[in-house]
Amino acid sequence: MATTHERIDQIVKGNKIVLFMKGTQQFPMCGFSARACAILQDMGVQFHDVNVLDDDEIRQGIKEYGNWPTIPQLYINHQLVGGSDIMMEMYQSGELQELLK
Known part of the structure; x- marks a missing residue:
């Protein structure tokens, strides 16, 4: 059985854009996750979401x-960008759009 680190690694490496969040993109469960989803959705970006509330090991392991x-x-692209505050700053500056080209 894969370790939590290996499971997370498979998710990150198996998807170009991944958002580890509370809830899902259809139903975010906190304001920060909702803001992160809204930024990506506003940009028309398809992304893989992982609901950390469904798995305590992933919730702790991703940190x-x-x-x-x-x-x-x-x-x-397998690299941590940051949380919702950093995403908002990068979105407002155009940096996030450049990263996703």
């Missing part, structure tokens, strides 16, 4: 995997 203490966490 260690990316060395980032909060959720949501956005990964693009």
Whole structure:
């Protein structure tokens, strides 16, 4: 059986854009996750969502995997971009759009 780290690694490496979040893109369960989804949806970006509320091991493991203490966490091309605040800053500056080209 795969370790939590291996499971997260498979998700990140198996998808170009992944958002680890509370809830789903159709039904975000916190304001920060809702904002992260709204940014990506506003850009018309297709992304894979992982509901950390469904799996406590993933919920804790993603914080260690990316060395980032909060959720949501956005990964693009296997790299951690950050949480909703960083996403908003990058979106407003146009940096996020460049990263997704």
